[in-house]
Amino acid sequence: VATALGICYNGIGGPVGLGLPLYAASGPYLAAGVSSTLESAASAGRLGSDTYKRLALFLTEFNLCGLTTILLAIGGTTLRQQLFYVLSLASLLSLSPTLAGYKNGGGKLFGDIGGVIKEFFTCKNxxxxxxxxxxxxxxxxKVLKIVDIVNLVIEGNPAKTLATRAVRLGRLALLTGTMLVLKSAADRDRLEGTTFIDLNILSSAVFGCMAFYIKTIRGALTPLVYASAGFSAFTALNAINSMIKKSKK
Incomplete structure (x- = not known):
């Protein structure tokens, strides 16, 4: 969270205003939230659940992108390069609850990869x-970002350019996993759980930052802006609805 706030503070006055720093900060913000969720689950001995295995799987992907960013950005001297360095370092720090979860989960942290893939093609309501x-x-x-990175490598772009793409890839990877976990919870009518309320709030914030960033750089309300804003509103409303239902129990 401190990293996210630092990125926003240092990004004020940049060429694209707050659009870029807010979107950049949403990555460590999401990672911090997911890490906190995993840490709580580890303390309660609930890491054996598919929910937490899958969160840990995608958090690890975020962490690996963070490691890649550090390796690519070493030696950066500009403020922007330093910000990406700090952001990627934060992603590595979030690896600790993932490793702790692997230990407490009896070596079955990541669960059934086939089950994760299946979730991409099924829904019940x-x-x-x-x-x-x-x-x-x-x-x-995320796929488009991977293609972008491959093209940059083929074109021989400098490592520091690849570093910025790697950290963006990590953010998209973690958001993909968070939405997939929420989809599974919705299928089971479990959105009123504290974990899923938190994930809805986190997802809403990231989608909102994404919409604001795209609107800032495009200067228009493009379909991507509408889609991002729509998912931000959807997850926020589900979080609010779940909190209301939970308070009545």
């Missing part, structure tokens, strides 16, 4: 269908 749409939306952006 309208809520699950919309979450699945959000999952595929972010997954498509």
């Amino acid at each position: 309208l809520n699950g269908f919309i979450y699945l749409g959000g999952t595929w939306f972010v997954a498509a952006l």
